[in-house]
Amino acid sequence: MSFTLATWNINSVRLREGLVARLMTEEAPDVLCLQECKSPVEKIPLEQFHALGYRHMVARGQKGYNGVAIFSKMAIEEVDAQDFASLGHARHIAGRLENGVTVHNFYVPAGGDKPDREINEKFGQKLDYLSEMRDYFNASKPEKAILVGDLNIAPREDDVWDHKKLLKIVSHTPVEVEALAETQAAGDWVDVTRADVPEGKLYSWWSYRAKDWDTADKGRRLDHIWATSDIASSAHSSCVIRAVRGWEQPSDHAPVFATFDL
């Protein structure tokens, strides 16, 4: 069987309920993973999503910040929710789909402004979060699994609009890129998006602060789809739906898609 999965930092699922419904209608992924829902789980609007065929959800939420949810057309059973770095944040949820695939949905901490844990506690928390992700996958090697989310790191030179200008900007510093690589190696995760789209600039986030985000195109690829090697080679049709960044009152992130033939 084949199924399509998408990941999208929605930046408030309640404010952008209509955009989520539009993506569900126009693109209809079988599984839609959201980050930054900014809502307690009990206040996530479900009725419209349910009517569109997304009758299953697993989620973690909190008021105002963070929050992750997996909406699915097929049944999904919650299997885990970690609080790495003991931040007390809703940044991870994992579920097992009825096809046997485990889906991890992450919202990795942004890390603040200065890439120095001595003067910026948030940067230290980001590195600690990634270390604990690494340890978690080292302790229990994932199989038949997909990891998605806003990982808040653009690892490759062609994942950012200007590699040299961003080397000291949080999200593209060498120390973060190395930490992400260790986490990836721990789970034997394949970067599905880059396996599928190996060449060229590719972004999933554009700042709200640019006058004209589309023309300036100062983007970064912060949102990722990884899979374990046992299913990664079945992935195809990877893409970022850039046009979504131009929708009315958009999120600053665009959704990333992949299709798996199992």
Place this chain on the structure above:
DNA sequence: ATGGCTGCTTCGAGCAGA
């Protein structure tokens, strides 16, 4: 360019995003 913009909290300035 220590700015530019946006959302949430619970009504409005401050925090967070990255």
